Amino acid sequence: MVDVSALRARVSGPVLVAGDDCYAEESLGWILNFTHTPDVVVGAASAHDVVETVKFAAANDLPVRVQASGHGSHVAITDGVLITTKRLDTLEIDPSTHIATIGAGLNWDAVIAEAGKHGLAPITGSSGTVGAIGFMLGGGMGPLVNSHGFGSDWVREFEVVLANGELVTASVDERPDLFWALRGGKGGLGVVTSAKVELAELSSLYGGSLTFDAENIDAALHTWVDYLHTADPGVTTSAVVLRVPDLPFVPEPIRGRTLLSIRFAYPGDAATGEKLAAPLRSAAPVYIDALGEIAASAIGTVHNDPADPTVGWVSGRMLTGIDQDFANTVLGFAGADKQVPFVAVEIRAFGAAQATDVPGGSAVGGRGAKGSLNVVGVPNPELFAAVIPGAAATFFAAVAPWISPTNNVNFASGFTTAAEYHGAWPPAIFERLTEVKKKYDPNGVFVYGVN
Numbered sequence: 001m002v003d004v005s006a007l008r009a010r011v012s013g014p015v016l017v018a019g020d021d022c023y024a025e026e027s028l029g030w031i032l033n034f035t036h037t038p039d040v041v042v043g044a045a046s047a048h049d050v051v052e053t054v055k056f057a058a059a060n061d062l063p064v065r066v067q068a069s070g071h072g073s074h075v076a077i078t079d080g081v082l083i084t085t086k087r088l089d090t091l092e093i094d095p096s097t098h099i100a101t102i103g104a105g106l107n108w109d110a111v112i113a114e115a116g117k118h119g120l121a122p123i124t125g126s127s128g129t130v131g132a133i134g135f136m137l138g139g140g141m142g143p144l145v146n147s148h149g150f151g152s153d154w155v156r157e158f159e160v161v162l163a164n165g166e167l168v169t170a171s172v173d174e175r176p177d178l179f180w181a182l183r184g185g186k187g188g189l190g191v192v193t194s195a196k197v198e199l200a201e202l203s204s205l206y207g208g209s210l211t212f213d214a215e216n217i218d219a220a221l222h223t224w225v226d227y228l229h230t231a232d233p234g235v236t237t238s239a240v241v242l243r244v245p246d247l248p249f250v251p252e253p254i255r256g257r258t259l260l261s262i263r264f265a266y267p268g269d270a271a272t273g274e275k276l277a278a279p280l281r282s283a284a285p286v287y288i289d290a291l292g293e294i295a296a297s298a299i300g301t302v303h304n305d306p307a308d309p310t311v312g313w314v315s316g317r318m319l320t321g322i323d324q325d326f327a328n329t330v331l332g333f334a335g336a337d338k339q340v341p342f343v344a345v346e347i348r349a350f351g352a353a354q355a356t357d358v359p360g361g362s363a364v365g366g367r368g369a370k371g372s373l374n375v376v377g378v379p380n381p382e383l384f385a386a387v388i389p390g391a392a393a394t395f396f397a398a399v400a401p402w403i404s405p406t407n408n409v410n411f412a413s414g415f416t417t418a419a420e421y422h423g424a425w426p427p428a429i430f431e432r433l434t435e436v437k438k439k440y441d442p443n444g445v446f447v448y449g450v451n
């Protein structure tokens with residue numbers, strides 16, 4: 001067992017080893033599939049705690065991993081030091097510059113709520129319970145990706161602890177190579193303690209979803225695919241085939257049904273939004289119309305992702321295009337009359353603002369993609385090892401002509417092979433990321449990628 005007494009004396013947050021009270025609780029992530037058993041878990045309460053912990057880990061030859069909300073837990077952690085960031089929960093918003101300084105432990109919900117008080121909004125993902133920093137380190141594509149690009153495009157500065165324990169700033173002016181890498185290059189580069197992020201001026205949007213019953217899934221999906229050809233670039237849409245479990249806690253109108261939900265977000269006035277959504281609304285009789293003017297702080301209702309920790313299996317890919325042949329292939333696999341072990345097959349469409357890189361560039365993967373495809377398995381861990389991955393592999397093989405060779409790390413949802421890991425970035429970006437990693441973490445203190 002590692003002797004942590006010296007570390008305990010130097011940090012203010014908890015330093016826990018197996019057998020300590022709260023060790024399991026501190027290590028637990030939002031994805032409940034895994035029981036993490038690191039040698040040490042440190043609940044960092046300040047940037048200083050992170051500095052001391054990284055120095056301790058490096059001196060003891062222990063690998064370092066980071067967990068904020070745990071939405072990105074894809075494999076059990078069984079060694080080294082796990083730094084949890086949830087206590088780094090400070091948030092400052094300067095309404096005059098629109099800059100939010102976001103502590104590494106904050107989920108998007110906290111930032112959305114505070115920014116909303118100033119008529120501002122962060123560029124978040126579909127779920128407010130995802131960690132802001134983890135999301136942006138992977139790029140981050142959400143309900144406003146077409147109008148506002150990647151979440152990482154809005155980062156202006158990271159405060160980060162390097163492998164040598166130094167607390168530094170990465171921005172366009174200071175360590176621009178590290179700043180480039182952190183905007184989409186994800187893990188293994190350092191521990192971010194906070195980020196300065198520009199907020200968009202946005203108090204309301206036309207957003208929500210149109211849900212179609214099983215008999216109208218084909219018509220609605222085909223209409224959506226046609227719609228994409230001429231869609232306003234400010235509109236972000238996605239379509240998801242949902243197989244809603246027949247369980248008592250599920251609201252009656254959707255319980256036990258197979259449905260298609262088209263999500264819509266337009267960050268403009270309601271009259272224009274309604275006009276832009278009209279072709280989708282008339283695609284087929286709408287079963288549930290939950291689309292209208294909403295506060296920007298209600299952005300999380302557009303996708304209606306689960307908020308509570310859960311077991312889960314998800315895998316995603318980037319798409320090179322979305323056409324009617326693709327729609328037919330999806331319906332042939334996951335249409336209303338099929339049996340598949342998935343609660344959701346989601347197609348997101350993008351390619352507008354997100355296609356333009358930031359000045360100076362960034363490491364994000366998937367910038368050139370036209371959409372994404374995600375499959376979410378039924379939440380039954382007994383099926384996670386073979387049944388669901390097998391069905392997903394069959395599906396991904398069927399839609400191979402539309403799958404981009406480059407993925408995005410947030411959508412890949414973990415890696416089982418080195419090829420999958422490399423494929424989360426274009427080859428030239430992966431090569432440059434490797435160089436940056438060698439420069440800032442020459443001894444491999446930070447672990448990320450394939451276990």
Ligand SMILES: Cc1cc2nc3c(=O)[nH]c(=O)nc-3n(C[C@H](O)[C@H](O)[C@H](O)COP(=O)(O)OP(=O)(O)OC[C@H]3O[C@@H](n4cnc5c(N)ncnc54)[C@H](O)[C@@H]3O)c2cc1C
Pocket residue numbers: 029066067068069070071072073085104124125126127129130131132133134135137138139140141142143186187188190191192193305306410411448
């Ligand atoms: C329900 C759900 C919805 C999602 N929706 C979207 C979406 O719409 N768009 C999208 O792009 N992604 C989405 N994701 C993926 C999500 O953005 C990634 O899984 C992201 O990594 C989660 O970050 P986290 O901090 O919440 O999770 P964690 O598991 O805590 O962190 C994930 C990884 O991020 C890194 N990390 C986190 N914090 C730090 C830090 N302070 N310093 C250094 N590294 C750090 C670490 O490598 C860590 O392993 C979704 C995931 C889920 C489960």
